[in-house]
Amino acid sequence: MSGKIFVAHDALSGLLDDLSKKFKVWIPQMMDQASGHIAFGVYAPGKKPELTRRSRLSPKKILFPSMDTLFKFTYVKDPKDPVRYTIDLKESFDNGPTLVFGARPCDTRGFQTFDQVFLKGQYKDVYYERRRQNTLFATLVCQDSDTACFCSSVGSGPADMTGSDMAVIPIEGGYVIEGLTDAGRKLVETSGSAPSPEQAAAAEQMKRNTAALKIGEDDLTGYADDLTRRFTDMDFWREQVSPCITCGVCTWVCPTCYCFSITDEASGMSGERMRSWDSCMFYLYTLEARGHNPRPTKMERYRNRVGHKFSYFPKKYDGMVSCCGCGRCIRTCPVSIDIRKVVKELKETADDRA
Amino acid sequence: MDDKTNALREHVKGIFSNLELVLGWEPGYDPLHTRPFYVRTESDIDRLTANCLSFQNLTRYLAKSMNAVDPAADGRKIGVCVKGCDSRSLVALIQEKFVSRDRVYVIGLPCRGTLDARRIRALVPDPARIRSVNAEGDELVVETDRGISRFALDRAIARKCLQCRYPNPVIHDVLIGDPVTPRLKIDAENPSVAAVEALSLEDRLLFWENQLDRCIRCFACRNACPLCVCQNHCIMETRMPKWITQYRNMNEKFMFHMIHALHLAGRCTECGECERVCPVGIPVALIKEKINAIIYEMLDYESGIDPEAVPPLLTFSPKETGI
């Protein structure tokens, strides 16, 4: 077997039906017709994957839910001495076999950032790890960038299959699905019939053509030191973020933003500890118990967001920018702040001055 | 360059020496986007634009950023560009003493409607690559890589604009452009609210649940709202008192939107910013529009019209009965 199958457009539903028997299959789907809202949702027979338009929200929540119960706890009173409690803990895992079908290369690549933080090094995040191990990615070779896309600027591209188990390559009449990892190949081989030589050739051609595309004009890697130089230039930051309303949508839609907060929600004698998304754009994110806030205004907060992605992260992780270039933050920003421009101006104006 | 933008720039040039700064708009990252813009120097003025893409309600920055703006030692005013709906927010902020009328120079811009980028994307063949967007009379002309599309402006403007009752600023120091005829009469029924009310009670619940289920609790609606003045101290985020838990379930999402709506009862000026900024497309403003309708019917009050009026839920009348 070649590790490739061909799925005609009208056979896609059948494939997903089959897959959904073994996996929890996530696909980009239309959530609301009126607002054209596309996001990742669990496949169920009858639902159609939206493979020709980009999703507003990234598939981040599949491995990193916006709210994740870590464990449940119950206080148990000692009947002889009711002042004393013992605590009953129950870990909570939700990590069956999962397949993400139809994410874009930038979406899938976003998890590379998570992997660095949650899997490498001394401490591993077991919740993320278990989900990660049980999830396969069938990633779409991306055909339709828009004015906000810039994956090539951050060292990726529309055919970048980093982190993917399968490539979904659109060709005339359907898709060629190609296994890239062992798990991916195994799944592909049991899921359909091989493409004809013409179809296989068309897919290869499509991959090559797409890989040659340059999405995004500038190279936005290598700005780590510019940020450091620019750190205390508050005029620069004021100019960049004056319109910002600190809504944090950029962090919410971002496939690489992994900040979280841990809280207990309890009522009566029992409750649960949960992890939920947090945003560095919020005042409360860095608010200290005494009332001091090291990032009191949006300038410090936005500086942190840019700095984290383009300076602190690459300095720590071998130059890897923690931005996948999907452009969601640009597209959804209510006040049209463009992170590409901010990063570029870090250097440009710094150079001008130098 | 369109006439309105030119007229605005000319006017600002004439008065800029008397102002500390001017809040306006400049083009965003592509022709479908616009960015709020702080005109701080004379040379900035030529970046100003004013057109059907001037979405943002700039009064939002007045209440929330007054402290961030350096207080003018010499008492110079802050200039702010307002559309009809924005001007009502400004009135409400003056009412609630968040903005002092004599601190602002109000540049009024009568408005025929602002575009809804989502609607445009559905109308043009290649929405990914739009080169230019221009309103020509009642027509919108959109140029993309694949050519030029023309269609009626009404097909592309925001929901709130289709039912606009106050296209002309209700408060201004200067008016740039000719007044526009309102699309709806003041006492006209809100057609979107009516559309929701046409559903059965059960369907209405399902409708809202379906909408609010998408909410990711990013609070963009809150942050964009010029009258959500609590900001960093919003009860949505504080755990003391604890109105909301960290659960991301329907109960909490519903509760959030009920808090948002009821906190704006009698205050919302229907600028629609909450709805525009929602990343998941929830018609957030539609919730508040109903409360506005109730308050108009019950207490004959509209927010953001009279700077001297007291918001209706901050006052009472002993005589009113039958409510």
Place this chain on the structure above:
Amino acid sequence: MRIGVFICQCGTNIAGTVDTRAVAKKAMEFPDVVFAVDYMYTCSEPGQKEIQDAISSHRLQGVVVAACSPRMHEPTFRRAVKKAGINPYMFEQANIREHCSWIGTDREANTRKAIDMVRMSVEKLRRNQALFSTQVAVNKRVLVIGGGVAGIQAALDCSDGGLEVVMVEREPSIGGKMAKLDKTFPTIDCSSCILGPKMVDVAQKENIRLYAYSEVEAISGYIGNFKVDIRKKATYVDWNACTGCGECTQKCPSKKAFDHFNEGLGATTAINIPFPQAIPKKARIDSDYCRYLTGGKCRVCEKICPVKAIRFDMKDEIVTEEVGAIIVASGYDLFDARVYGEYGGGRYPDVISAMQYERILSASGPYGGHIRRPSDGREPKEIVFISCVGSRDISVDRPYCSGICCMYIAKQAIMTRDHIPDSNCYVSYMDIRAPGKGYDEFIRRAQEEYGVKYIRGRVGRIYPRGDRLVVQGADTLLGVQVEIEADLVVLATGVECSAGARPLAEKLRISYDQHGFYMESHPKLRPVETNTAGVFLAGVCQGPKDIPASVGQGSAAASKVQALFSRDTIETDPQVAHVNENMCIGCGKCEQVCPFGAIRMKTLRDGSRKSEVLETVCQGCGLCNATCPNKAIQLRHSTDDQILAEINTLFD
């Protein structure tokens, strides 16, 4: 926190329909509860001891008592836990009696409900804060509203105790209804002979400041520190100058003025002194009748007045008095008999009210004490008294008994038989209410000694026949129709709340019942207190009663005030609003809605605006808390978190 829960059985009052043992057992499962028990009478001495012992043996930090209404025993238990060393506000009471055991018989449902109520109280208590009162100085002056016998008694008692008294009387003279009475039951002693000296006392006491012909305009402040605006209505006579000589009343050409004191029988002059014993004895011009004030010509009194006291340009004047307590003795009105068309009240001159008859009987009355008919001045021989006119009648919204009419009818009938021995007196009655010392004996004297004829039954109709009146009714004891040709009919009009009672209550922030009588704090145990601290009640404004009861209440209210004033300071209720400055956004909405002006805005050094609560002025209503958008202002002991916890715990 270590919480103890005490479930009161209240004898069988609670235990009869609630399984208190099961409630206590369940309470042990609630968070922070380390001790729970049920007890026969938790409020009793040994019951309180049980709580105190448990506090020390289990080192409790908070206590929940599930028993009767906190409106009843919350202070009791707060004192009890305080004695045992914990802050009195670390206490919660679940009302499982009035709100549970007494209103349902389903034991299981009641028990479930009681468990819920205890759970709610525990959750609230877990969020309680120790609170501490502050002391505020007491202004030891008292305001008495109303100068009837109850108010006079209260004022004199306070004055005797050395307090400064401010008395406000709506009418030109004090004395109230009692001053109009001829005699009082059951002793037939002369009303003005016993009231007169007290009225004079009021005038003569140096520590009583009397504002007659004045009304309370507005009241602000709180216990210990009220501020009262008093409207001195224009009398057109300078009372500092007026000596009450009465020259003016002799010469006044307008002689058809309505005689309020004589209930409209006869007339008086436009400038008048209401009655000879009036206190203050000063002249007043009735602007409705004064020729100068209505027509612009006359000014006779001005010329005649030997001390030049007439001031035609006088206007109402507002004066402000500061007091520490208020006694309300604002009295009552009499029912307007015109409502009963079948009695012809108001249409037939010889159908009169009992108060009019009282004036007729009075030697200082319009007929000099001779009983005559208003129509033709003839002495009546056949006189019918009709009781319960505007009492005990749901159809006129007066379902209550006025309590005094049976007695005053007997008195008037006795007086009539005394004055006109050959007269016949008939009393048409429903039931005779005579529960008082010597009262029933008095009725018997009327019947047996004075031969007053008592007919049980209601009068159906009165109509004129010639110059007499035919009274048709039933004698339900004999089961026959009765028809009497009477010369005079006296209607025993009942008591109703004063026309100004409701607006006054609103100024005082006290509550009233559906008939407008003021609500006491507790119908039995706190009969002269109101729910507004520092405001006390005396007399009929609280409910119908006779003279001895009114006088008793006047004294009772006075003694309450003296008890209050026996301390230099009073503790304020610490259950007031409090601002979390870190959260406050300075929007000022709390300041805008506060009914007491207890909130003001301040500017911090960084220029930010914050609101601030004046704790002694705050009354703890929580309106600010409800209004505050981000809940930066919290009402202590009724915080958002506490209310939300009570809600949440019900639906876990």
Place this chain on the structure above:
Amino acid sequence: MSSKSDAKQEREIKIVGFLCNWCSYGGADTAGVCRFRQPTDLRIIRIPCTGRIDPLMIVKSLIQGADGVLVSGCHPNDCHYAVGNFYARRRMEVLKRFLPYMGFQSDRFRYTWVSASEGQIWQQVVTDFSETIHRLGPNPGLHQTVDSAPAVSWF
């Protein structure tokens, strides 16, 4: 927090009552003293004044699963704090009219005025409201997931 979607099954009806301390709480006491029988569904939360009511407390109760919410205070003009109930009246009436728009059964929320002396009226209010709620049945709560929903078009 439990999922409310399966709450249809038989369970005890619970009504949350917010009663002002001065009038209605006293009225409920009076009803108790007079032994006026009432349904047992009501769970009373004592508040100082209806002015303390934030309409969001009512919303919170309904979302949490309260089958009914009853707010009762002093009669208008009769507020212990003079005007608290006037504010409350406006706020609650706005909420009452707003609830059905969001898909809530507005009959599950009622506000009323009962004085401390009106024990009998309190009995009637509680009995009548409980009957209303029993007729409506348990509050099904919000659906935690929505499979299909009606679309509304406003363009």
